[in-house]
Amino acid sequence: MVLMDVTRQATKLGFRALHLPLYLAGMAGLDVEAWPPVAAFEAVEAEAKKALAGLLGDEDLADEGRRQSEAALRRLRAARLAGEAQRVAAEADERLESRAASVERAREQAEKAAEERLEEIEAEEEKARAEVRRRAAQREAAAKRAARARQKAVEAKERQAELASVEAESRAVDKEREAIAADEVVARIEEHLGNGRG
Numbered sequence: 001m002v003l004m005d006v007t008r009q010a011t012k013l014g015f016r017a018l019h020l021p022l023y024l025a026g027m028a029g030l031d032v033e034a035w036p037p038v039a040a041f042e043a044v045e046a047e048a049k050k051a052l053a054g055l056l057g058d059e060d061l062a063d064e065g066r067r068q069s070e071a072a073l074r075r076l077r078a079a080r081l082a083g084e085a086q087r088v089a090a091e092a093d094e095r096l097e098s099r100a101a102s103v104e105r106a107r108e109q110a111e112k113a114a115e116e117r118l119e120e121i122e123a124e125e126e127k128a129r130a131e132v133r134r135r136a137a138q139r140e141a142a143a144k145r146a147a148r149a150r151q152k153a154v155e156a157k158e159r160q161a162e163l164a165s166v167e168a169e170s171r172a173v174d175k176e177r178e179a180i181a182a183d184e185v186v187a188r189i190e191e192h193l194g195n196g197r198g
Contacts, residue, residue: 039079043072 049065052058 039072039075042068043076046072 046065046069049061053062053065
C-alpha cells in the first residue's frame with residue numbers, strides 16, 4: 001500500500017513536470033485552457049495514467065485517468081466547436097463585409113445615376129429656358145417689325161394725305177388764279193366796253 005502511494009505520487013509529480021511548459025505559457029498571459037494542444041496533451045496524459053494504472057493495479061489512478069480522459073475529450077470538443085464558431089463567425093463577417101460592399105457599391109451607383117439624371121433634368125430645363133428665350137426674342141422682333149410696318153404705313157398715309165392736301169390746295173390756287181385771270185379779263189372787257197360807250 002505504501003509502495004502504491006509512493007508510485008502514485010511519483011507518477012503525479014512526473015505528469016506535473018510535463019505540465020511545466022503549459023504553466024509557464026499561462027503565466028506569460030496565453031489562454032492555455034482554450035489552446036487545442038493542451039487538450040491533446042491531457043488526453044495523452046490520461047491514456048498514460050490508465051495504462052500505468054493497469055500495470056500497477058491502481059484503481060484510483062485508473063479513475064483519475066478516465067476522468068481526465070473525459071475532460072480532455074470535452075475540452076477537445078469545446079476547442080473544435082470554438083474553432084468552428086470562429087470559422088462560421090469569420091465567414092459571416094466576410095459575407096457581411098461583402099454585402100456591405102455590395103450595398104455601398106449599389107448606393108454609389110444609385111447616387112451616380114441620380115446625379116446624372118439631375119444633370120440631364122437641369123440640361124433639359126436649360127434647353128427649355130433657352131427655347132422660351134428664343135421664342136420670346138422672335139416674338140419681340142416680330143412685334144418690333146410689325147410696329148415699324150404700322151409706323152411706316154401711318155407715315156405713308158400721312159404723306160399721302162399731305163400730298164393730297166397740297167394737290168387740293170394747288171388746284172384751289174390754280175382755280176383762284178384762273179378766277180382772278182377771268183375777273184381781270186372781264187374787267188378789261190367791261191372797261192373796254194365802258195370806254196367805247198363814252
